[in-house]
Amino acid sequence: MSQFFGFGIRVELKDGKLIEGKIAKATSKGLTLNEVKFGDGGTSQAFKVRASRLKDLKVLSVATSKKEPKEQKL
Amino acid sequence: MSLPLRPALENVSSVDRALEDLLVRFIINCPPEDLSSVERELFHFEEASWFYTDFIKLLNPSLPSLKIKSFAQHIIRLCPLVWKWDIKADEALQKFSKYKKSIPVRGAAIFNEKLSKILLVQGTESDSWSFPRGKISKDEDDVACCIREVREEIGFDLTEYLDEDQFIERNIQGKNYKIFIVKGVPEDFDFKPQVRNEIEKIEWRDFKKMSKTMHKSNVKYYLVNSMMRPLSMWLRRQKHVKNDDQLKQYAEEQLKLLLGITREEQTDPGRDLLNM
Numbered sequence A: 001m002s003q004f005f006g007f008g009i010r011v012e013l014k015d016g017k018l019i020e021g022k023i024a025k026a027t028s029k030g031l032t033l034n035e036v037k038f039g040d041g042g043t044s045q046a047f048k049v050r051a052s053r054l055k056d057l058k059v060l061s062v063a064t065s066k067k068e069p070k071e072q073k074l
Numbered sequence B: 001m002s003l004p005l006r007p008a009l010e011n012v013s014s015v016d017r018a019l020e021d022l023l024v025r026f027i028i029n030c031p032p033e034d035l036s037s038v039e040r041e042l043f044h045f046e047e048a049s050w051f052y053t054d055f056i057k058l059l060n061p062s063l064p065s066l067k068i069k070s071f072a073q074h075i076i077r078l079c080p081l082v083w084k085w086d087i088k089a090d091e092a093l094q095k096f097s098k099y100k101k102s103i104p105v106r107g108a109a110i111f112n113e114k115l116s117k118i119l120l121v122q123g124t125e126s127d128s129w130s131f132p133r134g135k136i137s138k139d140e141d142d143v144a145c146c147i148r149e150v151r152e153e154i155g156f157d158l159t160e161y162l163d164e165d166q167f168i169e170r171n172i173q174g175k176n177y178k179i180f181i182v183k184g185v186p187e188d189f190d191f192k193p194q195v196r197n198e199i200e201k202i203e204w205r206d207f208k209k210m211s212k213t214m215h216k217s218n219v220k221y222y223l224v225n226s227m228m229r230p231l232s233m234w235l236r237r238q239k240h241v242k243n244d245d246q247l248k249q250y251a252e253e254q255l256k257l258l259l260g261i262t263r264e265e266q267t268d269p270g271r272d273l274l275n276m
């Protein structure tokens, strides 16, 4: 589903590992993530995971074309 | 100030020695946050100048009297590094005394759940419509003041609604106004003033409509009219956030469906037995 391209998510694998990244591709078979951060602190530019390994998923951020404006003094 | 008043203070031969003492006591050993703004630093200057007058000068009558302005000038002369601001001390002191005399007023811009309406009040002595608000009482902080005044004036407790970082601040005619912005207040609440003879009317106003007709209307507003722009901006951001939240939720649902992530089922203690 390309409509979620760029969304930031965190997935929990069935083996307990936590992984964060931005969606590059999402199909019924699995996810491809960019800008990945692993639970143990490691990072990677790209990461693929099969759907069958996923236990849970949470959307952290939506895709934005520009940075969100900082909270500014009104 | 943990330094005791010792004989050292009784024999102060020069202003400069007194000032050095005061610099050490009150200024140069402050944690950085205490000196992070002109006003905060001036509070410390002021304390130091009181100490000078109340103790040092008292014990050493030959020393000159120093009012805060000359005191500050001396201190800065002695230790220029202490004054890192662009503004001149004179000017800063003028503003400072205004700032201290200004009466801090806190209030709330109260929006409904749909972010479409704002709650305004009219007083018994003036026709202007404005935010429920009031002056800070002794030892009260901004948030506490806002909550108290709003409760007094409309009978609603904002404790669970207030975010101390969401506010608009203005200085008008010597009064410092801080209006906290809150949302999600139920429209059908029965607002009633808890104080007598102060509040005449409490009413919801459609925000968009009000902003369109404000300039050509005969209705008088106070504060609200000068804060329309930041309020509009704030509303837009809220709606943006709300939309994002909805989008996140939707995306999560869709992705879970797509990837076959189902809800964890509770382990049922008897199930294993039954499954055997």
Ligand SMILES: [Mg+2]
Residues within 6 Å of the ligand: B133, B134, B135, B149, B152, B153, B198
């Ligand atoms: Mg009041």
